[in-house]
Amino acid sequence: QSALTQPRSVSGSPGQSVTISCTGTSSDVGGYDYVSWYQQHPGKAPKLMIYDVSKRPSGVPGRFSGSKSGNTASLTISGLQAEDEADYYCCSYAGKYTVVFGGGTRLTVL
Amino acid sequence: EVQLVDSGGGLIQPGGSLRLSCAASGFMIGSNYLSWVRQAPGKGLEWVSFFYSGDITYYADSVKGRFTISRDNSKNTLYLQMNSLRAEDTAVYYCARSYGIGGVVYYFDNWGQGTLVTVSS
Numbered sequence: 001q002s003a004l005t006q007p008r009s010v011s012g013s014p015g016q017s018v019t020i021s022c023t024g025t026s027s028d029v030g031g032y033d034y035v036s037w038y039q040q041h042p043g044k045a046p047k048l049m050i051y052d053v054s055k056r057p058s059g060v061p062g063r064f065s066g067s068k069s070g071n072t073a074s075l076t077i078s079g080l081q082a083e084d085e086a087d088y089y090c091c092s093y094a095g096k097y098t099v100v101f102g103g104g105t106r107l108t109v110l
Numbered sequence: 111e112v113q114l115v116d117s118g119g120g121l122i123q124p125g126g127s128l129r130l131s132c133a134a135s136g137f138m139i140g141s142n143y144l145s146w147v148r149q150a151p152g153k154g155l156e157w158v159s160f161f162y163s164g165d166i167t168y169y170a171d172s173v174k175g176r177f178t179i180s181r182d183n184s185k186n187t188l189y190l191q192m193n194s195l196r197a198e199d200t201a202v203y204y205c206a207r208s209y210g211i212g213g214v215v216y217y218f219d220n221w222g223q224g225t226l227v228t229v230s231s
Binding site for chain 1: 145147154155156157160162168170204209213214215216217218219220221222223224
């Protein structure tokens, strides 16, 4: 159950777009369309932002989108806003009734 | 409104035991997947366990044989019994309502506020 690989940090200016990658293997990200993304502000619980690779829960702004190619999933945030500054985690079903998270990416809005 | 309230954390010596609780409201836990996810201080999220329908449970290798997930449908509450605790179990523990089918967890759509467990002498 090795963690999925995410960049430790990304940054962007307000209004810009940023993309966070999440790389796994054919046993997790590449093998299933069950990738989800979570936003976590300091001291708060995680919040679901994307599920099933590219679906947005009700209430999540359309600026957040997800995609997948091979063993790598991506979260794109367009039109960056100050409140988007947070940690972001990807997650995937990993077979044999287990789940694996990414190491997390700190997004800084400049 | 769906709400999960985590409790039971605290300071415990290595080798000790602790039971965490997660009180749910706004939905019936008996008809949902429920999970525990933890986060060590300054670290990322780690899936710990989930409760499938009936009495089927699954665990991460790091806690298998030491932790037990259970639930009381009459109290609408999820539990995590943690035995033989180690320093590396120090973390904030979150319960999370999960969506899944056939034992496959797709995502975690509602989270508790978390409860801190510190394992130290």
